[in-house]
Amino acid sequence: MDDILLELEHAKKIGITGHIRPDGDCIGSCLSLYQYIKNNTNDSIVDVYLEYIPDNYNMLEGMNEINHDYQKEEEYDVFITLDCGSIDRIGKADKYFTKAKKTICIDHHISNQAFADVNHIVPDASSTCEILFGLMREEKINKSIAEALYTGIIYDTGVFKHSNTTEKTMNIAGKLICKGINFSKIIDESFYQKTYIQNQLLGRCLLESFLVLDKRCIITSVSRRDLEFYNATTKDLDGIIDQLRVTKGIQVAVFIHELDFREYKVSMRSNEIVNVSKIASFFGGGGHIKAAGFSMKGSLHDVINNVTRHIEAQLNNLEVTN
Ligand code: 5GP
Ligand code: MN
Ligand code: MN
Structure with a gap:
């Protein structure tokens, strides 16, 4: 898969989801891809589905556009699962996945059994956000997409300390910083801040x-x-x-x-x-x-x-x- 947009060229209705009990990488990847597709397609419908989201991700753009109730009846031309290692972790979005004309799975879990029509699984990648960065055209990554990607990377690497952190991870993070993101705020709010x-x-x-x-x-x-x-x-x-x-x-x-x-x-x-x-x-x-x-x-x-x-x-x- 060279470019996400190529895969989606003829898709008029696109759906995106992550996994149950969403975490930082799941939320970051869903919101970054959602914005990326929306910004780069003209007349496509793009919907994103996730369960409840912890409050510490409220600073991310597109948060209010996430569907949490799964009420919509829609048959998508393409339905994409992100950071979802197995089909039983898709949760209520399963109804869209089953009905979709084409399904795509983008993930980095070593245990992923390639359950979609198109599977892009990179176990060496620190996070799904790292994979998405590679699939996006860099010039099309704006500040809010960069913030979402960065959030996912820091979550899954424990702010660059886990052994899944590579030179590539750090280079990508550097490129995301160049997009003008407030990385200290993202790290504090999404990772370290805790309620009482x-x-x-x-x-x-x-x-x-x-x-x-x-x-x-x-x-x-x-x-x-x-x-x-x-x-x-x-x-x-x-x-x-x-x-x-x-x-x-x-x-x-x-x-x-x-x-x-x-x-x-x-x-x-x-x-x-x-x-x-x-x-x-x-x-x-x-x-x-x-x-x-x-x-x-x-x-x-x-x-x-x-x-x-x-x-x-x-x-x-x-x-x-x-
Ligand atoms: P956590 O312990 O933070 O929930 O998950 C650690 C890692 O294991 C995550 O990458 C998560 O996706 C995966 N994981 C956790 N629980 C399950 C599960 O029940 N099934 C699968 N397939 N993966 C899981
Ligand atoms: Mn996850
Ligand atoms: Mn992940």
Whole structure:
């Protein structure tokens, strides 16, 4: 795929989505592509669909134009999924994806199984925003598109500190800075700023965290009751896993939050040895080698037992036997 616009040349109705529980890369890629297509096509309809968005992305242009209710009945000529590693993470936008004449998947998850008609998957890319930069014509990237792309890159690289950051990532970030973006503000507001409640939840999760597997693995969890107590939602949980990961001596950090009765979302981060994407894929999820996740039904106890067994096996260089 040389150029996004070429793919969309004859498309009159274009739809865009990301993944459930949108994160910075998902939001940044959807908003940047949305603006890019809108600015460069004349009479095309472009719609973007995402679930709720955390407030700390409010500074991004196009935020108010996102459809959150999925009520519109539309058959798109082209429907694009961004940063979505598997079809079960598309959420309610599935109805547009299924009916679309042509589907395109642009993503960087190593676990992506190429579920669209056209698949552009670059596992080496730090973020979907990094891939999009390469697919856009640089002269057509304006300041607000640059802001959205930059937001995605800093989210997925943890502000250029994760091992997915490459020379190319830094060069792209440099080019985006040249578009006049206020990068300090973007980094502060979208990445570091926390509400009082978010900090309280972080504190609680750290207090309740525990070490297992010879202190090489740290685990913590949050229940729906905890969230209710703080009047918080799952979008207030960003960053907790990152704080766990930097615990000295840790190989793997695990953050578990209750989605529903006997249903949990598991986030994993690895520092060196363990391939957490492999574990997530085993349980029907996915992600990257050092950052992955999955959902699991059962008790919290079951979830912890299952996940630690796989981490232990990798730490000890053993296969899991069922
Ligand atoms: P997080 O732990 O931040 O939710 O996700 C870490 C990485 O794993 C992200 O790139 C995310 O897309 C991926 N991931 C998390 N949960 C799932 C899941 O349930 N299924 C798949 N396929 N990928 C997931
Ligand atoms: Mn994502
Ligand atoms: Mn991503």
